[in-house]
Ligand SMILES: Cc1cc2nc3c(=O)[nH]c(=O)nc-3n(C[C@H](O)[C@H](O)[C@H](O)COP(=O)(O)OP(=O)(O)OC[C@H]3O[C@@H](n4cnc5c(N)ncnc54)[C@H](O)[C@@H]3O)c2cc1C
């Protein structure tokens with residue numbers, strides 16, 4: 679069992695957990711993820727490693743369905759059954775020169791560990807983060823510290839630039855030399871934002887989020903097509919060349935179980951008191 683050392687709600691529906699995982703933390707690198715299981719009957723879900731501190735790893739997640747809602751119902755001192763990792767290929771961290779790291783929504787959670795690693799490798803790092811509105815923005819202060827500069831965007835203009843990270847990236851690429859870009863967020867956001875670097879041929883990495891089950895390359899559920907080839911996001915990724923991803927296939931495969939997901943969340947709510955206790 680693995681103890682949640684600290685749990686906090688950091689934005690509307692978004693939670694930050696520090697979990698004691700001595701087998702994961704010392705080896706974790708930017709771009710990697712864990713697969714967790716809350717209890718013996720629970721499904722396995724992948725979550726990105728957002729930060730590491732000693733023997734603890736931080737996950738930041740949005741409660742969107744049954745398992746993430748059940749996780750959000752836990753708190754400091756509770757325990758989860760399994761945490762496997764670190765999984766996936768680490769980000770290609772080297773001295774690129776000038777880098778931009780871009781996060782949309784809960785995808786911002788992946789940036790702190792990446793921005794720090796890029797800085798440590800000698801890069802100048804511009805962070806660009808975006809959310810629908812101010813109440814959904816996360817980790818702003820931490821990223822201001824981790825990056826050389828940070829631009830904040832909101833879709834509704836409630837804080838920062840009124841618009842999308844893609845608008846800021848387009849401007850940056852037009853005005854300055856940018857050597858490498860990371861974009862992490864919802865698939866549609868990654869697809870659209872990465873168009874800004876396509877023409878200039880700037881190396882652009884995206885962290886793909888297909889449905890994963892085992893996280894070890896055995897089940898095939900995380901199959902994606904990149905550059906016309908089949909790849910498994912859990913072992914070949916999750917980061918890939920943004921300009922080669924078959925985005926339409928990814929988005930279709932993300933939505934193959936809507937009925938089951940809806941029923942599963944309804945069942946969880948039916949069997950759970952409002953205080954979070956199981957009936
Ligand atoms: C490598 C990777 C890293 C991720 N990191 C984060 C993160 O740091 N923070 C965060 O909030 N979310 C992250 N996700 C997404 C997260 O795994 C899903 O939100 C979660 O699995 C939803 O489970 P659920 O039961 O709560 O929701 P459900 O109602 O079951 O599903 C809601 C939606 O989540 C997606 N999903 C469902 N099950 C899985 C699964 N087993 N694997 C992947 N996606 C699934 C599907 O698109 C689905 O339509 C990551 C996904 C991947 C692949």
Ligand code: FES
Pocket residue numbers: 889890891892893894895896897898899900901910911912913
């Ligand atoms: S999650 Fe099973 S092959 Fe990737």
